[in-house]
Amino acid sequence: MTAEHVSPSKLLRPLSPLDGWQAAFDALPNVVAVTEIAFMAQLNLRVDPSGPAAGAVAKVLGSALPTQPCSSTRSGEYQLLWLGPDEWLILAPEGAGPELETALREAIGGEPGAVTDVSAQRTTLALSGCASRELLAKGCSIDLHPKVSPMGTCVQTLVAQTGIIIVARDETASDFLLVVRASFAQYFAAWLIDAGVELTGAC
Amino acid sequence: MQLISCPWCGPREEAEYHYGGQAHVAYPHDVGAMSDADWADYLFFRDNPRGPFAERWVHAAGCRRWFNAVRDTGTHEVLAVYRIGEPQPELGTQASR
Structure with missing residues (x-):
């Protein structure tokens, strides 16, 4: 009876809505990069x-x-x-x-x-790469070209029928923060991966 | 898809909006004194013109603000949008476009 006692707080860790999805994001063509910024x-x-x-x-x-x-x-x-x-x-x-x-x-x-x-309401994805605008355009009608949407632009809209907040984070409009509802996050991640499949080669 | 202009966010796809019925229908002043017929009239009866019609819309997938729009019910053309509290714009030139 010498089983080591491990406190539950060490076994339990919070799970973000997209826990376990990073490997699938990493498999996207290298013209886009997607990372979850969890627990913001x-x-x-x-x-x-x-x-x-x-x-x-x-x-x-x-x-x-x-x-x-x-x-x-x-x-x-x-x-x-x-x-x-x-x-x-x-x-x-x-x-x-x-x-x-x-x-x-x-x-x-x-x-x-x-x-x-409302921290638990939404999770956040960082989308970057030279094809990130092209990727979002597959499901979103907002013109994200830097002439129309300069750095700091923050639009609430639908991407692939999902309510989302898009924040343009750099001047070339290739670095975005996507804020999506936790309950829609897995659907949206799956859509991103599917939309990214046909992005190939260089920009 | 048709674009509707939100008075806050600018032109967005129609799918981002929800419809809210006729605009400028004021809540009655003295509800207790109203007859059932008047109350039913207030509650259920709305204008149904063919042509320009002032309506409430909400930008549900965007800023989630209610606003008013004048829409031509015959052509579905949105002739004007204006924020809550603003007067209904004159449509003389726009409606005859």
Whole structure:
């Protein structure tokens, strides 16, 4: 009876929605690269952009909230995505959610507004490579050319019938962040892999 | 696919939108004093013109905001879109296009 006792917390680890999919992503033609960025902290923020709370929130985040539709801002390790005229999604590193949520809630104080931790609602995929725009175009009608969608563009749209947020992360529009609902993530990953099969050769 | 312009996000595919019925139907002021007939009229009866019709639409797969659109029910052409709270635009020149 000398079986070593292993604490359950060492055996259990969180499973991201796309756990185990990386090998399939790696098998895609090398003109695209897909990686899941799992467990990113995500906060939904509702606040009046012209009210005093918006200024207080900007101090916490280190940058003003983007008010231009379909845009986003980077502030240190936070990404502030425009979701609507009074709604934003804040992406932060894994584990940063609860602290940031408290800080934002304190900043809003008694003003109208809301902060909700929605980290488990969606997962995030990094899509890069010279054919990434071509890959997305197979299921998405948004023009992602950098002339139309410059760096920072953040569109909520349908890709292959799946609701998704696309963030253009570089000036050549070949590096995207795709934010997809957890329950749709496996479908979307399977679609990405299928759409990527016929991308061959150099760009 | 037909493109509909969202007042926030710009032109997007029709599939991103959901329809919300006739626009500018105000909630009655004094519901308690209404007759059943008036209440039923408010609840169930809507205009059904052929031609320009002010409607509510929601950009369900995008910014999820409701807005109003004037659509020609004969041609399905969207003649104007405007945000909630904004007045219905004059359609003199657009409707006769």
